[in-house]
Amino acid sequence: MALIVQKFGGTSVGNPERIRNVAARIQRACEDGHQIVVVVSAMSGVTDGLIKLAREVNPSPDVREMDVLLATGEQTTIALTAMALHALGQKAVSLTGAQAGIVTDGVHTKAKIANITPKRTRELLADGNVVIVAGFQGADAEGAITTLGRGGSDLTAIALAAALKADLCEIYTDVDGVYTADPRLVKAACKLNEISYDEMLELASLGAKVMQSRSVEFAKKFKVPFSVRSSMNDNPGTLVKEETRKMEDVMIRGISVDKNQAKINIAKAPDRPGIAARLFKPLADAHINVDMIVQNASTEGFTDVSFTVAKDDLTRARKVIEPIAKELGAGTVADFEKIAKLSVVGIGMRSHSGVAADLFETLAANKVNIQMISTSEIKISVIIDAADADRAMNAVHAKFRLGCP
């Protein structure tokens, strides 16, 4: 008998029929002899409807009250899921985040989980119940309702699995698992059976969009193995877990492409200490996230600096940078929106040499120009022209033989 935490997203519980389907799936796991804790999101569309309602009474609603409002979404789903299980003759009890002992800090709409006291959950499990916990929400030390922000329900599931020392956490979603590349862009993309936390993190943060990084980081920190799988079929999905020696045999686990970045180039900045700080501190102060930064070698006391930001932040970033560039006596500030960031990820890179060379060679053979390069221990990223992205991705995917065997 295993203790399993199952998480179902908004689409999986989007209407009464789907909730009944989810209940049937949960019951099958019970019949297999497992103890089940379920985490559910708000039914798809509900959260957006609540936000719209809030805006109708106040264009900029207070975050504390926003949390009180949004928390009703998951509370609705837990009750309905419990009722659907009862209809199948399965004992089940619902708990709100606060009732499940999920204590967070007081940062409304993006609270961090401080600790979880799963006493009530354990009691209810011991009593033969499926315990259904509202995802995305908790309460701060004073008892005020908080929400965890984007991807919060995944985090609830992973954190509960950690607190309960569950054997497995299953994240049910609308994709079959994690692929070697986005199957919509790369036809040959292959579903991975397993992947390490670090690889998943690099892929998640690079736009694989299956899960938010914070949930994967949490899972890594507390060594919670979890699988990502579809709520629409019985395919096994992808298991995300601690790295094993065997995993290193695979040089590249996957490729991702991020088309939501834009590049800013500052030509001929004076090459002296403190310049980088002078440029990037004001961006940080303006809460603009800078991703890649590349500074070219100095020529006659001047250097070119390029960096990338989210497309949405481009206009703001230019506004911050231009007066500073002027002040520093640098040359033109130029921006480029039509770029893509292509990354290859794999823990095998640590012990295999030549990955970068293979990547650059493949791109060259396909006439893809590289604008920027950045590397980490398990990842190589290049900025290329957006128009080249799909072609480059397919070529690299083929080169590293990532298609299904």
Add this chain to the structure above:
Amino acid sequence: MALIVQKFGGTSVGNPERIRNVAARIQRACEDGHQIVVVVSAMSGVTDGLIKLAREVNPSPDVREMDVLLATGEQTTIALTAMALHALGQKAVSLTGAQAGIVTDGVHTKAKIANITPKRTRELLADGNVVIVAGFQGADAEGAITTLGRGGSDLTAIALAAALKADLCEIYTDVDGVYTADPRLVKAACKLNEISYDEMLELASLGAKVMQSRSVEFAKKFKVPFSVRSSMNDNPGTLVKEETRKMEDVMIRGISVDKNQAKINIAKAPDRPGIAARLFKPLADAHINVDMIVQNASTEGFTDVSFTVAKDDLTRARKVIEPIAKELGAGTVADFEKIAKLSVVGIGMRSHSGVAADLFETLAANKVNIQMISTSEIKISVIIDAADADRAMNAVHAKFRLGCP
């Protein structure tokens, strides 16, 4: 500076615009220098929508989970009302029933309030906030969400007013106050400025429909004065309070008519000890509420017994009674659906004689036949033909000069 609890029902907060109107009204009370606690219901239609949703996943949903589900209705309204107050620049914080310290017994969907610890509410008030509490809900000793059943939001308001020792509780609804008779049936009906708890109780339980009896009983027990008034205008409404000597000068406070009763008559029941118990114990066991019971004088060892039940219970009541009547050797069991119960209510009756005579005379003069009579200290009720009800009501209203002066 007074501490006032204001309660707004589902129609008053039925959409974003109405919520903004309610917020403006609350703010005016704040500007008048009062401390305000607000109790709100679910937006009209929301509760019915949730019940429908529940039925789609389970035809007979569990009551515990029903409470988890229904409680989201008021939780939505408290957040929106707080946001609407913020938009007007008024500090406001929302609390769910549980957060407001409303502890109930564990009888889901019809819980009773066990106690209220208004510590958090007091702190927030002292800090200059309007405190907005979710009506209709609380939590049991284990922290499970409970709801109070029909009229629960009124009860929350009255109980909070009692716990906070508020100066006044204002029940905002879609009627202007309590009238001498239903204005839809009696054109001359006049709004009452004040009324005693007992009179309100008799009128409420007799179909005046403004408030549930349990809320009035609670107010009486804890001596909470409250007014019933419209959220759509600034009319002063009706103040419900402890009886004063001056109130006794008014013989009749109001008239009500209840068309939802049905009568059962058992002819020629043997007149011996234990017969009444033999008849009415099984009805109680079947959870059928019997209202009026009349037993005629014995003739040759036999007696006629008549009683009234809610129309909805008539078929069940007959099924219970018929075999017993047979067993007792009684005569025919007959039922009458087309009856109405007309009642005149007033604490002045205690010190004024002749009310009953005046009532019977007026009915006779209008050719209204009386089928049953029942009296209490402050009320006289008669069962008449349903077809006579409106005519009788208007005649009696005129006879006792209940129209506006």
